[in-house]
Amino acid sequence: MNIPRIMIAAAGSGSGKTLLSCALMMLFSQEGKSVSAIKCGPDYIDPMFHRTVLGVPSRNLDTFFTGERLTKSLFARAAEGADLAVMEGVMGLYDGLGGIRKEGSSYHLAEVTKTPVILVVNAHGMGRSILPVIRGFLDYDRHHLIRGVILNQTSVTFCETIRPEIERELSLPVLGCLPKLKELHWDSRHLGLVMPEEIADVKKQIQTVADTLGKTLDCGKLLAIAASAEALETDPVPKKKIADVRIGIARDAAFGFYYEDNLQLLREAGAELVPFSPLQDESLPEGIAGLILGGGYPELHAKALSKNIPMRKAVHDAVADGLPTIAECGGFLYLHETLCDDEGVCYPMAGVIPASAINTGKLVRFGYVMLTEKEENFLPAGAQIAGHEFHYYDSTDNGVGAVAKKPVNGRSWECVHESPSQWMGFPHLYYYSNPEYAYRFLKKAADRIYLKK
Incomplete structure (x- = not known):
């Protein structure tokens, strides 16, 4: 099967993965695409935001829970019939079991499902230091899955200034940026976001971000990256009837x-x-x-x-x-x-x-x-x-x-x-x-x- 797909990943939690993922889901669904939403890892709340945007359930995929082969099959089932699958990563791209193993990490899921990774970098308060941050992630990318970068919380002017430097030195396309928006107010509880229904006008806020990305992001290039994902060979997900x-x-x-x-x-x-x-x-x-x-x-x-x-x-x-x-x-x-x-x-x-x-x-x-x-x-x-x-x-x-x-x-x-x-x-x-x-x-x-x- 061949499903266009991307993973939105980052250097760590709090980088804007959920917001960007939801906004991209909204943006592309409003363009008439059927979007499949997937969350890497065991988190319950982020999929609730996905569902708020799309009106359909989001799925969790986790290589620790189900290993490589079954995870691949579960992905294929989740994305079947979709025009685009958007995966939201968990924590930092390489953070897996115990913070040290690859199982359960966003990168392992991307590796297993052959999914191109879009790296989100919180560029607030940064200049050229963005480059060594990105280079470090590229050095760890053994399977060359990182295919583009989005700069978060930075101005369009600075994005256009730093873009040629990143693309010349790192040979990685900068797909665009998300400026800091005063309208956004997303609170956290413990280690995650509050529930979607606890955020006033949550869909309106996501719509604001989607409208902004429509102007500041090269959506055509992002979709081309998604379409370049390799075909997957998968087994059917096992079924068993027990009782009504x-x-x-x-x-x-x-x-x-x-x-x-x-x-x-x-x-x-x-x-x-x-x-x-x-x-x-x-x-x-x-x-x-x-x-x-x-x-x-x-x-x-x-x-x-x-x-x-x-x-x-x-x-x-x-x-x-x-x-x-x-x-x-x-x-x-x-x-x-x-x-x-x-x-x-x-x-x-x-x-x-x-x-x-x-x-x-x-x-x-x-x-x-x-x-x-x-x-x-x-x-x-x-x-x-x-x-x-x-x-x-x-x-x-x-x-x-x-x-x-x-x-x-x-x-x-x-x-x-x-x-x-x-x-x-x-x-x-x-x-x-x-x-x-x-x-x-x-x-x-x-x-x-x-x-x-």
């Missing part, structure tokens, strides 16, 4: 962190995913045989979640009755007896897990993990699935059902409350790293239907 079951899935302002490929795997295996709101609804969807409580920011909505007593009781009773359940991070917090917000006020939650969730004021866990099943439930004993953690909250009881291990330094700890039909803990799991986990969940849901008859 209805699965309730929490989706609202408090719970919204889901990998689109996880959801697609579940649907292809037979799941009908039925959304509900722990904030607004008073009961679980009718006829569900399983429950998924994903991540999000329940701590920002602790008071409202606590006030919805009918829903808290419905969730408690269903889980206590053995309803097959997956709860990750924010969903795991919701199942606690109490959740204490940033002000230290503690609110009653669903009360499934006899423990309290508290804000530690510091990053408790961050980064990739491999989860090993201790006793056969969702996986055979000793089998593994890949995941990611990023949370400032901790629990007074994290569970002991699985062992999490950092892939670089080998540090490990026990986690996850687990029973034959329920998995509740902090790690966010990527199902394609071991689809058996999701298949067994759906099988448990199907078995519950049979037993209830």
Whole structure:
């Protein structure tokens, strides 16, 4: 298959990758192109910005989660039928596992998918020093994937002044620049952006950037670079039908962190995913045989979640009755007896897990993990699935059902409350790293239907 594609990468976080990626998606979609949006790495929030722009889901691709061959197949599926695929990189171009390995890095994804890289350089406060910065990245580019550069936060006048110097000395085209725009106001929370809906007029702001890039960027040259991407040979993404079951899935302002490929795997295996709101609804969807409580920011909505007593009781009773359940991070917090917000006020939650969730004021866990099943439930004993953690909250009881291990330094700890039909803990799991986990969940849901008859 041959899909025009580019990756927007940078020297590090905070360089403007998300803003530029979203603006380019908007710019080219408004020109009538079908654009596929992809995020490198495990981030949930950047794909939400992509979706805000395009109105369709964005996908996460990660070479640590799925290795080279399957990652390539997942990319081909995500971009099938698109006129252009825009990948947004993660952190710095070469930053992978533990900050030192290539797996999980933007560069490894570009290498595996043979995607031309456009390097974004924050040129604010810089002059000729831009050149050695770019040269350093080119020196590390073993596969000659960097095909152009965009200068961010610099004037058109300076861009035109420095352009010939960069192109003469480095033989790398400067595609244009994005001047600093006073209209932009994007705040951050922890290590990432706030949610799109928390930014006033977010689409209007992205439109402003798209309109600016339409004037300051050589879009024709960028599209030519995208069209030069090599053809890929890929295998079909594996599918397996398990059972037709209805699965309730929490989706609202408090719970919204889901990998689109996880959801697609579940649907292809037979799941009908039925959304509900722990904030607004008073009961679980009718006829569900399983429950998924994903991540999000329940701590920002602790008071409202606590006030919805009918829903808290419905969730408690269903889980206590053995309803097959997956709860990750924010969903795991919701199942606690109490959740204490940033002000230290503690609110009653669903009360499934006899423990309290508290804000530690510091990053408790961050980064990739491999989860090993201790006793056969969702996986055979000793089998593994890949995941990611990023949370400032901790629990007074994290569970002991699985062992999490950092892939670089080998540090490990026990986690996850687990029973034959329920998995509740902090790690966010990527199902394609071991689809058996999701298949067994759906099988448990199907078995519950049979037993209830």
